[in-house]
Amino acid sequence: MNYTLRDPAALPRLCLTALILLLLWPGFQLTEFDPAALFDARSRETMGKFIGTFFPLQTSAEFLQLIAKSTLETLAIATAGMALATLIGCPLALMVTRSLSVSRIGPGPGAALGRAVRLPARFILMFFRSIPEIVWALLFVRAVGLGPAAGVLAIGVTYGGMLGKVYSEVLESNDTRPATALLEAGSGRLGAFFYGMWPVALPELVSYTVYRWECAVRASVIMGFVGAGGLGQQMELSMRMMDGGEVSTILLVFFLLVVLADAVSAFLRKLVA
């Protein structure tokens, strides 16, 4: 060979690398990327002091009592929130499920009404679950004040949207023949649901609801950060006071809580399956 071969992949690779670097540069600018800021004297001192207080953990009886109450509060927020979510999600799901639609199996007086109701119901569900739960929490804190009420409402709304969507998907994906048969025999929507779908779909619905409860426990802690009560609100207070010992105790309790919720959820789901 008296000519040298060139790697055909070299040019495309070079161009792609150049493009990525070109896009990363403004990225670093926009994020005000400044590792030096982590290490400047003042922030080092503050962080150093803060980290220094992480150990030993704060284990005074008084504080532990406070945390125990907050943990119960978090669990209560999650449970109450899920109850509210079910109350919101179920009717909306029933409205939205096409397999329960009487008008689907043949022309009838309710066809137009059905369509008029289904679309807004779909929209409401989507609206509820697209807005992040923490944004809902922020809004409810402003609307009803600091404390667990805001958390319960926020979970109720967000998770109601999620439950509604998943419930309707489960109902539509299961065998629809029993329900259709009942609808054709003249039963109403609710009758078709309770006798035609409920027995088969129940395990899946319950399983998903329990899984969502587990997520709700975590979400309740997070929402506490913006004032919706529970462990999260305590952690935010401790952080503001730069008390590392309290923060690490709360973190530990948080991990244990997550593990507990996970175990309970797994147990309940096995029971249902």
Added chain:
Amino acid sequence: MRLVHWLTVAVLVALTWASFSYLALDLGQLFTTEALAQMGKYAVSFFPPDLSGNYLLRVGEGTLETVAISAISTLLAAILGLLLALPAAGRFGVVPRAAARLALNFLRSIPELVWAALMVMAAGLGPFAGTLALALHTAGVIGRLFAETLENAPPEPAQALRLAGSRSSLAFLYGTLPNVVSQLIAYSLYRWEINIRMAAILGVVGAGGLGQMLYFSLSLFHQQQAMTVIIAMLVLVAVVDGASAWLRQRLVV
């Protein structure tokens, strides 16, 4: 239904009722006419959203900042995750493996928002804190997945190269990495998509982006501006969802 099921249902109902009473939540109070009217007034104050040119520009900047936070943090997370995944996959022995796995678990167990609050303390308010927080948390998640992928990768190519006298590091780069790199990239892109959503909300604790704008506008009682920010968040998520679905169809990595 068996007895156990009935018992469980009873317990659940009891617990739910207990939750409501423990919280001393008088939902009835919440739904009185005046409470509802108040909430209604609050809700109405969000409309119409502030669509003035000036503010839209600022929201646009906030969106870009959010995307930048998610991109840089995912990139950092991929690098840190890969570095931790190497010992976590057992390449350097049993003790480094346990230590690396502990580190990865620690990073991912702490929720992003908590990391954000911590980073705001360390690096001050602003997007840098958000970037660091997401980077640390995501590194834990990505690192764990990378470690599993590395452990499942076939060892034969690297072994054959070592038998031919190559040093371990080059044998890894030539023999193992090519087998896993497409999975690593695919998962990183997937986490980037998730991080865009997270980056938007981390700001409520001061970590930059749309979240921070939302918090400020709510605190200043500028509900209409807050509405614009919420709409921007929704649009951003919708665009990202659509783009990733389209990309997934076109590119089979």
Added chain:
Amino acid sequence: MSVSLSQVSLEFSNGFRAINGVSCEIGRGERVAIIGPSGAGKTTLLRLLATALRPSSGSLNILGADPWSLDRLALRRLRGCVGMVHQAPPIPPRQRVVTAVLAGRLGRWPAWKGLASLFYPVDIAGAETVLARVEIADKLFERCGELSGGQLQRVGVARILYQQPELVLTDEPVSAVDPALSDRIIGELNREAIERGVTLIASLHAVDLALHWFPRVIGVKAGEIQFDLPPMRVSDAMLRELYASETAQVPTQDNRPLAVVPAGVRRKPMYL
């Protein structure tokens, strides 16, 4: 002395004795073929010589050293001088042929060169030359996953030609290649060994290739050496006994029966 085995045995952890008291000496520049039925231990023997496996007992000497008494750096250097072609070359499917071939010299190159070659192949001409010798130069920039089994085997052979080791070990390097081409490739390996004066030890499934090209044939069965002779002295009876448990017919590359040699006529090998 290139390779020396003395009462070497290898027992796997499940108790299976793959190699049983093998003793053998192979000098520098010798070309040896190892034949035998499946499961006889040909691959295990080669892997022992490649220092991939450690003998349970007995002593082993490769290129003048006991590999298992060397420190890590010296063992790595030794392995750089030993090249093994695997039956199914373990190359990542996404890797391109040029990178896979150049990886043969990773043992010899400094670290920066090995790293650089990942981004831009440092010796495209060299890779192309060895690929031409196994007749797939046109696949230079293809991904290995897109090659057929036979083409991938040839890439494995090309990698070894590029590595230029002192001891070349090949484990059924042409089992997936068509008969005419496999003949040319075994010829190429032999040519390489003779030109550079290095040792070639090839395990082959096809007996005709072994008898045709190699001046020394070792028959292995059940982990032991049955015979170690020049091809002229390997009789049909020996071959039949070697392959007794396998097929009715002694295996050849194109599946035609091994040419029957009338008694008294010398079997004519093809040395170069």
